[in-house]
Amino acid sequence: QVQLVESGGGLVQAGGSLRLSCAFSGLTFNNYVMGWFRQAPGKEREFVAAISVSGGNTYYADSVKGRFTISRDNDKNTVYLQMNSLKPEDTAVYYCAAKMVLTGVRVASMYKYWGQGTQVTVSS
Numbered sequence: 001q002v003q004l005v006e007s008g009g010g011l012v013q014a015g016g017s018l019r020l021s022c023a024f025s026g027l028t029f030n031n032y033v034m035g036w037f038r039q040a041p042g043k044e045r046e047f048v049a050a051i052s053v054s055g056g057n058t059y060y061a062d063s064v065k066g067r068f069t070i071s072r073d074n075d076k077n078t079v080y081l082q083m084n085s086l087k088p089e090d091t092a093v094y095y096c097a098a099k100m101v102l103t104g105v106r107v108a109s110m111y112k113y114w115g116q117g118t119q120v121t122v123s124s
Contacts, residue, residue: 002026002113004096009118012086016122020081022096022115029077030054033099036070036081037108038092038120048094049081050105059105064090086122093117 008020022034035050049070050059058070069082079096097111104110 002098004098004113004115006094006096006115006118009094009120011121011123014086014088014122014124016086017082017084018086018120020083020094020096020118020120022079022081024077024079024098030074031100032113033102033105034070034072034079035097035099035105035111036079036094037097037111038090038094039117040092043092045095045108047106047108051079052102057102061106083120086120088122088124090120091122092120094120 003025005023008018012018030053033052036048037045038048039045047061048064049068051070051072055072067085072079095117096115098113099111
């Protein structure tokens with residue numbers, strides 16, 4: 001049974017930082033491309049970042065480029081999202097997701113497995 005469990009969300013002031021973690025279990029982690037998506041109230045789920053199996057390739061939404069960093073630890077079966085210089089518009093539920101093929105990494109429907117999400121709230 002595949003499980004993706006996010007943690008690290010919370011309330012932070014604008015300009016602050018948070019580090020999200022996603023623990024993966026049930027399958028071989030280093031066979032999977034990992035992504036982070038977010039969904040704000042009343043909005044569609046949107047791509048945030050993705051990372052290849054080896055970690056050698058990373059992808060970011062323009063809105064977070066230069067502020068967020070995705071990384072993975074294949075020994076710990078965990079993917080991370082370091083979020084710096086947070087803005088109120090970053091407020092959303094953040095989800096991690098997994099897929100096997102390094103194509104369509106920005107497309108939510110291409111991911112097979114999803115976590116339950118963690119809330120990030122940035123106050124102004």
